[in-house]
Amino acid sequence: MVHLTKSKPPKSAMVVAVDSLSRRSMTHYELETRLQEKGFESSEIEKVLDRLQKLGYLNDQDFALMYSESRLKHYSRRRVQQDMKNRGLSPQLIEQTLESTYSSAMEYEQCLALAKRWWIQEGKRWEQRRESDPAKRTVPRELWIQQKVARKLIQRGYPTEFVWKVLANPEVCLNNDTE
Known part of the structure; x- marks a missing residue:
């Protein structure tokens, strides 16, 4: 005997929207796009x-502020600005939000901290590469x-001027060579 499965009734736009928002925060644009992809009518989507x-x-x-603050320690202002633009936020809202969360001094300090951490990591990689393949000794360690x-x-x-200023800072490479 073959059991026929009952087909599920189609979900309403509200159910799909709430379900999407329960997984992660979304912008107005992202949710509208998601509902359009699901085939809902534009009048129903707007309601x-x-x-x-x-x-x-x-x-x-609220989304812009939360998103900006969550990216604060890991990404530059420019990167967060581009990500927010890709998520459909208005340029005015993006600028207003970034003004309240990012400062040049803080972004420079963040760039410096990442450079110090990555200098150590890349120094260890260089040592491993040198041990595994002696032919790779041609490039000086600091330059690599x-x-x-x-x-x-x-x-x-990060802006190029920050990157070069950070890498010209002696504490980036000197403090980390001893570790």
Whole structure:
């Protein structure tokens, strides 16, 4: 005997939206896009988004602040700004949020801290490479490490002037050579 399974009733736009928001915070744009991909009508999507905003579950300003603060210790202002733009936040909201969470001095200190940590890591890698393959001794240690650290910092979005200023700082390489 073959048991037929009952098909599930289609989910409403509100159920899909709340389900999506229960997994992670989203911007208005992200949730709207998700609902469009699920095939809901634009009028139904707008009603759901308005309702969620009134209930306080969808707030781009709160999202921007939370997102910016969570990325503060790991990414540069430029990188966070680009990520927020990709998530559909308005340029005015992005700028306002970043003004309240990022400062140049703090971003420089963060860049310096990452450079110190990565200098140690790359120094250990250089030693391992030198031991495993003696032919790799042609590139001077400091130059090799400096290039690796600079590349990582630039990939994180730090301004080039910060990167070169940090790498010119003697405490980055001197304090870490003894460890």
